[in-house]
Amino acid sequence: GENVEQHPSTLSVQEGDSAVIKCTYSDSASNYFPWYKQELGKGPQLIIDIRSNVGEKKDQRIAVTLNKTAKHFSLHITETQPEDSAVYFCAASRAARQLTFGSGTQLTVLP
């Protein structure tokens, strides 16, 4: 089955700096890569996703890049703000299969 590894497990950045979280996956047939944000005491919420026919996708301060050859994808958050502090999960799947999640990254944005 699919295996998704996520790094780092914790990340602290100064407010206004950028944050990058990286994930690798094992199944070369995976074609859907979402990112979820989990705020304290809440369930995860989708923030951005990318499909394998696209190399990069942006939504305001958030971007995701995908390298299919190397089987890795990354989340980039620019101009970080205190409300970006949360746990972030990457995931991967292919058609007719369920999502496999990474182990999560605790992002802390320091004022």
Place this chain on the structure above:
Amino acid sequence: NAGVTQTPKFQVLKTGQSMTLQCAQDMNHNSMYWYRQDPGMGLRLIYYSASEGTTDKGEVPNGYNVSRLNKREFSLRLESAAPSQTSVYFCASSERGTSGPGELFFGEGSRLTVL
């Protein structure tokens, strides 16, 4: 909009006791899921129901059973709780597309402690 509602939010059990976690969604989604979240291990799929009337095992199904009561409701049962089942449980729903599970909408979680 309630979205996905889970009950109870907190529960403490003794080893060997049984309990059922309830989940309901009001988005008319076909697919529903139960995940558990443990520190350093992300979200692991226990069981899922692709559509009303069907259920399938996920990555970690041992010790659990599920029931898709109708399109709205999907319950998770622990028949004989063990300390290893101490975790935070999340129910989710989605409108599955042909290319994959689609966006998952999660409940707020149920924190279960087994003593």
